[in-house]
Each structure stands twice: as structure tokens, then as C-alpha cells.
Amino acid sequence: MSVTDPHRLYIQDVTMRDGMHALRHTMSLATVQAIASALDQTGVDALEVTHGDGLSGSSFNYGFGSCSDLEWIAAAADAVKTARVTVLLVPGIGLASDLVDAYAAGARSVRIATHCTEADVSRQHIVVARDLGYDTACFLMMSHMADPEQLLEQARLMESYGAECVYVVDSAGAMLPEDVDARVRALRQGLKPETEVGIHTHENLHHGIANAIAGVRAGAARVDGSLAGLGAGAGNAPIEAMIAVFDRMGIETGCDFVRLAAVADDVVRPLMDRPVRVDRESLMLGYAGVYSSFLRHAEKAAADHGVPAGEILVELGKRKMVGGQEDMIVDVALDLLKN
Template sequence: MKIFETTLRDGEQAAFIHLEPRQKADIAASLEAMGVDIIDAGFPAASKLDWEGAYAIADATNFVQLSVLARHIPKDIKAAYSAVKHHIDRTRLATWVMPYELYTRHAFDSDIHRRIINSSRKAVSYGRDIFPAVQYYLVYSGNRDKYFLSELACEVADAGATCIAIADSQSTMNANSLASLVSFIKESLPIGVDISIHCHNNMGLAFANTVAAINAGVNQVEATIGGIGDAGGNTPLEQILAYASYFEKDNPLFECGCRLDSLYKIAFDLSKLTGFQFASNQPFVGLDTFSVETGIHHSLAQNIQNTTFDPKVIGRNIKSTVGRHSGLTGLCDKLQEIGVDTSSINFHILYSKVMEAAETEGTVCNDTLLRLVKEM
């Protein structure tokens, strides 16, 4: 699967997230080093800063493919070209036409459908005169007639589109319905046209829907670091990559060239640049995702631990904490972690004192643990 990383365009649409061109360039360089296939460099016609951001991303990268978004209007497409023309050989245009049939009472109006098809074909054909590749978005896919979407996909492919992106723009599909739509559209497309999946997460289904779409035949996945994006966000990149490495490591549908060990650092840098805080228990990127307090998890047998996901894969470590839910094993592990020689400690006495402290402190801090050890 190809990874289309859209943090710097769709991800930045999240409320309160604003990146300067230099910041986008730094993140793009990290994403290229990580091994993503395509970086979404932005929507150059949207503003001067967006144009400068796309330009900076192109200059900061060397070989990763770039995508620039433009409406089907020639002046937008020209603006997109002007931002990346110095690297045009590795750039694609991404475009779309609004689903005008959804704005009327007549969703199956053949005249509206024909106008959408004609406008789409013109945009793709014009884009292919300038760009080596064009991606066309089937926006609001979950709200539209599948037969029309299939016809539209075939028309733009005939006009020169190299990739068709199925976008569940309003999170109106589940895994079964999305997989069915992917299969339906894929059957009608000529061999050699890529199919991309772009899921939003308003219903919390973006990850599951993306996995279903991969199994149904898409070969490009659009995702953002931490799932950031407008409203409910997008498919989280780290979840897809971790899932692929753990559950699908022998499945060719999920093969990709990304290095996972820099994932957390990129997420941490993004959070620092934007001020955006991931939920503390958000899978893989949350501050406390790999913090363990409960005794049953502290005392897992090694053969069980060896079969679980290793956080080192994404550049993280398990962090032990001590509180009311901890056992002796967790207490011992924590003391060794903070450099205490545990060979002569009476753990049953110390454990009682620690549990007394936990009644008021909740999670017992390192300073308290060290004090209790000295007082024994």
C-alpha cells in the first residue's frame, strides 16, 4: 500500500492548528525520511501562506512524491503548478468537482450528472497537460449514488486520472458499506489506475473503514499523524502502520516502505509546533498510552509480553507507575527503573507504606518512593 500523508494539508484544517511554511518544510523532511510515498503539500490557491507552504515543502524534500490540491478551475490548477513547478517531475495534481447533485432535490438528475462529468473530465485533462499525474476525489462518496460514482470514476480515468480517491467526507459509511463501494468501483476501472481511500473520523470508524478498504482492494491510504483534521479528524497514520506491522506483516496488501521508529518523534514535534495535545491515552501517540500501573499488567509473564505490540517499534517505551492498583512486581520494577538497589529491601513492609501514600497521592511520585525507601 502507498502512504499518502496529508497532515500538512487536510490535517492542518483542524480547528486551531496553523503551521508556518518553515514548520511544514521541517515536518515534510521528517516524513520523507520516514518513507511515506506521497506528501500532501497543500492547496496553493487558498492563500499566500498556503502557496508558500507548498513551495517550502517541495524545496525541503528530494524524492518523495508531492500532491497539490486545486479546484477544477484553471486558475487554481495554475496556482498549484506555480508552487511546485521546480519539482514538477515528482508532483501530482489532486482535484475534484463538488457533488452538485446533493444540493438539489433530484439526486439522479441526468443533466447535473453530465455537467459534473464534463467539468471533471476537463479538469483532469487540463491537469494532465501540466502535471505527470492527476488524482481525482470522489468527495462525499457515502452520500452519493454508487452507479454514478462508478461512471464518474471511469470517465475521469479515461480523461487521464491516474488515481481515484474514494472520500467518505462526512463519515457516513461503515466498514461493510465502504468495502462494498470500493469493490464496486474497482471492478469498473481499468487496470493500472490506483484507488485511494480517504476516511474522516466523525463516527470513530476511520481506522476500521480504512482497513476494510485495503482488504477490498485500495492500494493507497490517506492518513494524518494522530488522526488530526477537521471536525472528528482523519485516519491516524500511526494506527494503520502499527496494525500493518503487527497483524498483517505477511499480507502483501499491507506492505509499505515506512520506518515506524520515528513515528512518535514526528507526532511529538507536531504537537510542540502546533500546541495541539493528543488525548493522554490515544493509541500510540498519547502521553500515557504505554504507562502501566495495574498489578496484572506489571506481572505479565515474559512469554505473554513477547507476543504483544512492542512500543519500541514506534520509538517508545513502557513506563511503570505506582499507585493503588500496583503489585509487588510493579513496585520492584519502578524502583529499579529509578536506580534503586532493591537487593536488601523488605518489599512487604515497603509495599504497605507505598499503599498508604497512594491513598492520598493516587499515583506515587518518584520522590515519595525514594523517601520511603530511605526511611526503612
């Protein structure tokens, strides 16, 4: 629950991390400061800022960032008074040493993310994060690819390493509310009472907010969203609309949805070079169960090789490609072209 009130939800904004995918990781330091300052005044508990693929994600494979992670983190930390600055770390992309540098730059919360069946690779990073004093949560990405019992086994591993919260993460935006309910409920019932459960959703099937609600009803204490839905694929649950819905439901968040809506429209929407929305390609992500951040890579491969992006995404789904396999997108495009 919230660090200030244990009886209300903990609201985590991901505009400056998941949203980086939609902007090809090109957010300026001035924009980061403006968004961070505005979010801090809306009452969110935490705001995440790194390359879209987390610490050290800037690379040929994932896309180079316009600034370094440490520059983005320091800019956000300088702009906030109460909200926690959060970072993402994917073992194999980011290193444990990156956590030391990020903490020095001002980060105080981390989400350590693995594929939903590979929690065992997170141990070293969780231990380092806890030793440094981070609020330490974990992501089970592509959670739709594991049944509730399997997901609980993986969450228990993360808990045993020291995770304070484990998230059900619908990276593909492929789950329906009943899918979220089953997975969040399994974690909530199977983990220690003091270990929180979180929910991270995407809009690819237009269920981002509905799935966030399902997660909360099943016992999730932490909920992710982004301004104007800025994020990979069709985007994340739009935080301003999500908070408005929680207000209507009588669920305490401590956030001001009117201010959130103003920042979404005035600051974030003008940044979009491609509308973040449910359209033919982003819808295919959810339908085929494909990692949301593959969208912009698939569209580039489609333009480069003359193969429809939708066909590339469907084939990626058939091959069960997961986060970290972005280098296979061009291979798939060339295979389709050859055939």
C-alpha cells in the same frame, strides 16, 4: 501502488493539507519544512501541502492562510529527497493556471477533488495536470452521498479524462466499513486495471483506520493518513497507528511507524489549539453526514450567535450542505436563532 514497489501500498500523508483545517491554515514555513523532512525519512510515498481547501483556498469564505500555497509547496519541496510533494485542487476554488505555478514551486502530484456527483467539472484540470507531468489522482468527495453504482459512473468520467487514480473520499467520516467496501469494490471492478483506487477516511465515527483497512481489502492501492490524525473534524486516520496496524496485518507499506509516532507526538500534537478527537461536535459530523471542514466554522458561528454548534451541524446535515457551502453556516445559525 507505491512508485518504488508495485506490490505494496502507496501511502499519502495529508498532515499539511487536511491538517490545515484543524490549525485554521496557520502552519509556518519552518513547521512545514520540519514535518516534510521528518515524513520523508519515514518512508511515505507522498505528502500533501496546500491550504486546507486546496490551491487558492485562502479567502474570506474558507479562511485566510498564514502563507501562500506556493510558499508552503516550495518549503516542503526543499525539505524532501524522495517523497512526492502533492497538492489538492478543487475546481471552482483553484484554477488550471494554479497547477502551472504549483509545479514550478515543486509539486509533482495532484488530487483534483469534486463533489461525488460532479466529476464532469474536473476535465480541464485533469488534462492540464497530465500535460504538465503530474501524477494525477482524483477525489470523489462526500462519497457516502452516492451509491456504489453512481460513484462508479463518476469515477469512469474522471478516468476518461485521464485520471490515474480515483479516490473514495469519506469527507464526513459518515461511512462504516461495509459502505467503504461496496464503493471501493465497485470502482476496483469497474475501472481499468491500470487505474488505481484510493481511500481517504475521517475519524468522526471512530472508523478512520477500520475504513482504511476495508478499502485496502476491497482493492484500494493508495491510502491517506495524517500525523496524530491532524485534519478536519475529528481528524483523518492517524497515519502512525494505521501503519502499525498494516504491519500487524502483514501489509507492506515501506513506512516506519516508530518514526511516524515520534513525529506525531513531538512535532504535530503541540501545534493543536483544539484537540483533534472524537467529541460531541466532531461526532455529530459523522452522524449527520456533514463535511468535516465545517467543524471550526460551525464552532465560530455558535460562539458568535449563541446557538449550539451541534444543532448547527445537524441542520447542515438535514439541508445536505456540501463542501464549498461554508457561507451557509452563518445563515443556518441565524435561522436556528430566529426559530
